[in-house]
Structure formats: structure tokens, C-alpha cells
Amino acid sequence: xxxxSPWTYEAVQMLKALAQEGMPASVISLKLxxxxxxxxAKLGDLGIIPAAEER
Numbered sequence: 824x825x826x827x828s829p830w831t832y833e834a835v836q837m838l839k840a841l842a843q844e845g846m847p848a849s850v851i852s853l854k855l856x857x858x859x860x861x862x863x864a865k866l867g868d869l870g871i872i873p874a875a876e877e878r
Contacts, residue, residue: 828857830865838865848873 830838834855841851848866851873852859866873 835865835869838862839869839871842866842871842873845874847876849876 834857837855838851841854846854848859848862852862855862863873
């Protein structure tokens with residue numbers, strides 16, 4: 824996993840695109856191979872609210 828790894832420009836663009844498509848943080852985490860906490864933190868830094876997790 825990329826825990827603690829710096830975010831590349833490409834990874835941030837993919838993160839934004841996936842969030843805009845309405846994907847929850849857990850799915851984005853799997854697609855980007857990053858811990859969910861890192862994904863949520865970066866989304867928060869960017870001011871993006873991820874989609875709700877499905878049950």
C-alpha cells in the first residue's frame with residue numbers, strides 16, 4: 824500500500840474524478856491502493872465530501 828506516500832498530481836486528479844463520479848471513499852481507496860484514512864484525509868484537504876458508504 825501507499826501509506827504515507829506523497830500524493831502525485833495524477834493520483835490527486837484520479838481521486839477528484841472518482842469522487843465526482845460519486846464513489847465512496849472505500850471504493851476510491853481500493854482503486855488507488857491507498858489506506859481509506861489517507862483517502863479521506865486528502866479529500867478533506869481538497870474540500871471534497873465523498874459519497875456515502877453503501878450498507
